[in-house]
Amino acid sequence: MSITAIDVIRAKRDGEALSDEQIDWVIDGFTKGVVADEQMAALAMAILLRGMEDREIARWTAAMIASGERLNLSTVDRPTVDKHSTGGVGDKITLPLTPLVAACGAAVPQLSGRGLGHTGGTLDKLESIPGWSAAVANEAFIAQLREVGAVICQAGEGLAPADRKLYALRDVTGTVESIPLIASSIMSKKIAEGTSALVLDVKVGTGAFMKEIGQARELARTMVELGRAHQVTTVALLTDMSTPLGLAVGNALEVEESLAVLAGGGPADIVELTLALAREMLAAAGLSEVDPAEVLASGRAMDSWRAMIQAQGGDPDAPLEVAKESEIIRATTSGYVESIDAMGIGLAAWRLGAGRARKEHKVSAGAGVLLHKRPGEKVAAGDVLAELRADYGSRIPAALSAATDAIVVAKQPAPSAPLIIDRIG
Structure with missing residues (x-):
């Protein structure tokens, strides 16, 4: 019996589980343009409302992987993770x-x-480095992995093209939050890139897509199972995103903070999470005998950074862009920083020009927020809490409102919360 888009939409709308044949047909049809955008949008909304069984999610992910090419990293002489x-x-x-x-x-x-x-987006941050390019062809990608051991770049056009089309559609149809669609989107790209092992950092809190711990656990569990079903060793850490990570929020500002970490300094939370994820990655790759803290302190990670940036055309010694305008936020009362809301600071950075409302918009390399205090720290009236930076002064007032509201000073410090909440896998 022939399959039609309307039949698939109706089945999921009515709470039915889609068959393997229906899933394969609809993903293939959408990739080729046989299934129209409005039909896939209707199906995505039905999935958001009705959910998917584990079998459906696994098949949906496999179909998205099959929509394009899968990189073969077998010629790389190191374990991949x-x-x-x-x-x-x-x-x-x-x-x-x-x-x-x-x-x-x-x-x-x-x-x-x-x-x-x-x-924030990793590619936007790295593009604040003069000359650095996010575009790496497949052959160069594999060669850089062999020679340098590290590549950060955009996915090629041939990897999971169904996901690229569906991702753009979800963003404009209110279906981004669907756990089956998030899990299959992430895992189809990661599995298609050919890695043997994967560590997931699933954020939970006000500044994350997953606001509740139960949602985050379900997403983590789903992705871990998808990875293992495709013979990719997969584990997940649930980490707090109620407070911004580090002190810098913005593209060039975050590169500077990352360089501080590679130089042996940087904020304690950035170092803690970097080392925790490094240990998980090394264990998954069969290199658990290596101590990443020792390697970080030795300076070898900085050498690796410089080689990676240079391999993609960047100048690791070039000065980073600095925004033209700035504004200081000061404490109006004495006490302790009780909380710094991640969503509020993220919104402020976005309004300053560090982020975009649509994918085609440009971002400002130098714009963003520099925090001067962290939750739990003591402050006196008049102390600097944060600095806002923007290329245009007209962007500051709206950002100032969001950032000021995000930073709460109280008479007593709030109890500290753990950065790493749980491990799944």
């Missing part, structure tokens, strides 16, 4: 982590994306 974060505010962990793990002996094929809305 990747990391993926579900996105947050100040989340520059990929920048120090990738060269660190490469310096420990693994190969890290890191396919990354751009920021949208309040969450």
